[in-house]
Amino acid sequence: EPEVTQTPSHQVTQMGQEVILRCVPISNHLYFYWYRQILGQKVEFLVSFYNNEISEKSEIFDDQFSVERPDGSNFTLKIRSTKLEDSAMYFCASSEGVGGNGYTFGSGTRLTVV
Amino acid sequence: AQSVTQPDIHITVSEGASLELRCNYSYGATPYLFWYVQSPGQGLQLLLKYFSGDTLVQGIKGFEAEFKRSQSSFNLRKPSVHWSDAAEYFCAVVGGLTGGGNKLTFGTGTQLKVEL
Numbered sequence: 001e002p003e004v005t006q007t008p009s010h011q012v013t014q015m016g017q018e019v020i021l022r023c024v025p026i027s028n029h030l031y032f033y034w035y036r037q038i039l040g041q042k043v044e045f046l047v048s049f050y051n052n053e054i055s056e057k058s059e060i061f062d063d064q065f066s067v068e069r070p071d072g073s074n075f076t077l078k079i080r081s082t083k084l085e086d087s088a089m090y091f092c093a094s095s096e097g098v099g100g101n102g103y104t105f106g107s108g109t110r111l112t113v114v
Numbered sequence: 115a116q117s118v119t120q121p122d123i124h125i126t127v128s129e130g131a132s133l134e135l136r137c138n139y140s141y142g143a144t145p146y147l148f149w150y151v152q153s154p155g156q157g158l159q160l161l162l163k164y165f166s167g168d169t170l171v172q173g174i175k176g177f178e179a180e181f182k183r184s185q186s187s188f189n190l191r192k193p194s195v196h197w198s199d200a201a202e203y204f205c206a207v208v209g210g211l212t213g214g215g216n217k218l219t220f221g222t223g224t225q226l227k228v229e230l
Binding site: 105 | 148150155156157158160163204206208216217218219220221222223
């Protein structure tokens with residue numbers, strides 16, 4: 001079964017550093033997403049991406065965050081200057097089309113900012 | 115805006131007992147609904163989903179859920195719980211073909227504990 005692959009599985013970074021979280025969505029999917037889950041809390045939507053541009057973003061997704069699809073397979077989330085409160089599990093997801101058809105999540109990257 | 119409510123934060127059941135986890139959603143049109151399970155430190159595993167058609171949907175691991183439009187509910191059930199079912203369960207909604215975008219809105223989760 002096709003999978004969404006995320007690397008690394010764990011990342012520890014110092015406050016103020018830039019981090020890039022990487023994802024390889026399912027190859028025939030057209031919509032890509034990032035979600036965040038702070039420890040013990042619910043999963044929150046960050047951003048969706050379609051046709052090489054952001055289609056929707058939440059209030060969490062401020063100027064410190066950016067997304068990119070640098071080639072035909074990778075989808076990245078960059079946090080420019082990490083803060084302690086950015087510590088969370090970050091999930092990448094992809095879907096075939098509108099309405100959540102084929103929505104598939106990766107196994108996540110646990111980001112710890114120290 | 116779409117929203118999801120999971121009224122039970124924690125539920126404890128005995129192994130072999132039946133289980134029902136509640137989920138209520140708020141959305142103007144026909145939603146697409148999902149249940150995910152998350153074991154500690156792990157990712158999200160899809161249990162089942164409802165898009166249209168039969169309102170009783172079967173999922174993996176013996177779970178099922180019933181979509182009730184009149185009650186705006188999508189409760190998850192299992193007739194006999196196993197100790198390995200202990201995990202956190204999230205209900206989620208996406209806007210469907212009529213709009214609301216593609217983002218999943220999650221409930222706050224229900225932590226299931228299974229007593230042996």
